[in-house]
Amino acid sequence: MTDAHDTLLRLAAGRFSGPLIRALGLPSPRPLRREAGGYRSDELAGRAVAWGTLPGGHAGDAARAALQALGASLKPGPVWSTQERIELAVLDATGCCDVAALAGLRGFFGPVLRQLAPHARLLVLAPDPADAGSAEAAAVARAIEGFVRSLAKEVGRLAATANALQLPRWADGQAADRLLGPLRFFCSRRSAYVSGRVLALSAALPGGVAEPLAAPRLAGRLALVTGAARGLGAATAERLAEEGARVLCVDVPAAAEPLQALARRLNGEALTLDISTAQAPAALCDWLCAQGRGLDVLVHNAGITRDRTLLKMSEAEWQQVMAVNLQAILSIDAALDAGGLLNEGGREICLSSISGIAGNLGQTNYATSKAALIGYVAARAALLAPRGISVNAVAPGFIETEMTRRIPLLIREAGRRMNALAQGGQPRDVAEAVAFLALPESLGVTGQTLRVCGQALLGA
Numbered sequence: 001m002t003d004a005h006d007t008l009l010r011l012a013a014g015r016f017s018g019p020l021i022r023a024l025g026l027p028s029p030r031p032l033r034r035e036a037g038g039y040r041s042d043e044l045a046g047r048a049v050a051w052g053t054l055p056g057g058h059a060g061d062a063a064r065a066a067l068q069a070l071g072a073s074l075k076p077g078p079v080w081s082t083q084e085r086i087e088l089a090v091l092d093a094t095g096c097c098d099v100a101a102l103a104g105l106r107g108f109f110g111p112v113l114r115q116l117a118p119h120a121r122l123l124v125l126a127p128d129p130a131d132a133g134s135a136e137a138a139a140v141a142r143a144i145e146g147f148v149r150s151l152a153k154e155v156g157r158l159a160a161t162a163n164a165l166q167l168p169r170w171a172d173g174q175a176a177d178r179l180l181g182p183l184r185f186f187c188s189r190r191s192a193y194v195s196g197r198v199l200a201l202s203a204a205l206p207g208g209v210a211e212p213l214a215a216p217r218l219a220g221r222l223a224l225v226t227g228a229a230r231g232l233g234a235a236t237a238e239r240l241a242e243e244g245a246r247v248l249c250v251d252v253p254a255a256a257e258p259l260q261a262l263a264r265r266l267n268g269e270a271l272t273l274d275i276s277t278a279q280a281p282a283a284l285c286d287w288l289c290a291q292g293r294g295l296d297v298l299v300h301n302a303g304i305t306r307d308r309t310l311l312k313m314s315e316a317e318w319q320q321v322m323a324v325n326l327q328a329i330l331s332i333d334a335a336l337d338a339g340g341l342l343n344e345g346g347r348e349i350c351l352s353s354i355s356g357i358a359g360n361l362g363q364t365n366y367a368t369s370k371a372a373l374i375g376y377v378a379a380r381a382a383l384l385a386p387r388g389i390s391v392n393a394v395a396p397g398f399i400e401t402e403m404t405r406r407i408p409l410l411i412r413e414a415g416r417r418m419n420a421l422a423q424g425g426q427p428r429d430v431a432e433a434v435a436f437l438a439l440p441e442s443l444g445v446t447g448q449t450l451r452v453c454g455q456a457l458l459g460a
């Protein structure tokens with residue numbers, strides 16, 4: 001899928017124009033491959049995994065079992081044939097705890113890179129720095145992050161990605177369930193625009209993945225998406241509906257027409273509501289009480305910008321952004337908590353932004369509100385974990401939407417190209433990340449912020 005608005009991406013993919021673009025020394029992004037529809041139970045069917053384990057690794061059995069359950073076949077390195085293109089390579093580096101062990105990263109991925117296929121996925125299972133028993137082990141855990149981030153930048157020109165999962169030392173039986181969702185996301189095309197990320201898994205949420213992996217994963221569950229009339233919210237509502245959720249689509253009254261059209265198409269519900277008004281939390285709770293049920297998935301997506309340098313920013317521009325992007329979320333959550341309207345085992349996802357991580361010129365208000373959400377999900381996750389509810393954030397980078405199409409050309413081109421994949425993401429990429437966090441098998445992920453930014457050069 002190429003974006004009709006990204007001329008360079010289209011030309012670089014052209015049979016005749018592509019070589020010309022490269023000869024001119026222009027960035028030559030490769031169109032990303034994505035999946036359509038909901039997860040299949042054998043999402044990784046037909047995919048061969050170049051597998052490696054460094055000494056002392058403790059994740060191997062559970063990870064291999066999860067990959068096989070997803071349909072992948074395993075090829076222990078370095079026995080893959082020299083002819084073969086590698087599409088998926090996973091290294092269990094959880095045993096790395098001294099400096100000498102780090103050489104194993106080069107030892108495994110060096111040969112892999114020589115045979116790397118375009119659109120490949122590279123994944124490192126890394127030790128959890130919180131488990132490090134010594135200063136050297138902590139340094140080594142952190143070193144792996146640096147390695148993965150650099151690896152991601154080196155493979156981006158092939159539209160390939162590299163990411164890491166940090167794994168704690170699980171109690172028996174905890175690992176397989178908690179690896180299933182993250183492995184499926186990071187090893188498949190669902191994570192096409194996610195690279196250079198290090199996601200920490202935990203055992204904070206009790207329970208396991210009870211149901212078999214047969215789709216649809218959210219059948220019978222109710223999901224709320226705010227700001228669903230267009231952009232990332234509409235893509236997210238659609239993606240959750242693909243997983244079988246009944247979606248309550250919320251947006252301002254002025255967006256009633258597209259909102260209702262979307263809800264009809266998804267067999268969902270539409271509710272017009274300005275989430276920043278004082279009545280909004282009660283109106284939402286009333287709607288749920290009238291249905292006689294709580295929410296299983298809550299996506300706080302609605303957000304606004306009022307960009308201006310701080311010197312010129314009015315009080316109204318500051319307040320409006322805080323009211324929609326931050327206060328509304330806190331007020332709605334407080335009302336849902338008071339009414340017991342977030343179900344056990346629920347999933348809450350807030351839309352943050354890389355501006356909230358790196359800051360951005362003219363966005364002091366926006367970056368403040370989006371950074372706040374990163375702190376909020378970490379703290380709220382700890383509070384809700386005993387009820388099996390996860391709380392995470394997704395931080396998009398440059399995504400091709402109405403909002404980014406309005407950015408002046410030169411700034412837009414810079415934002416679009418300044419990442420390892422040299423292109424903007426699609427709303428679908430953000431929706432995939434939200435869907436990953438919304439499913440039962442993401443129970444190992446809570447309190448985290450997942451960037452969907454093609455490894456933007458902004459921020460870490």
Ligand code: NAD
Pocket residue numbers: 226227228229230231232233250251252255273274275276301302303304324351352353354395396397398399400401402403404
């Ligand atoms: P968008 O402007 O296209 O859509 C936002 C939707 O939210 C609109 O339908 C709007 O009507 C609705 N909304 C705004 N205020 C509301 C309110 N008070 N009550 C109810 N609904 C309201 O934005 P988008 O690009 O789809 O972004 C969605 C989210 O992702 C936002 O939180 C945004 O900050 C974040 N984000 C977007 C990008 C990007 O590149 N597009 C990057 C980083 C973060």
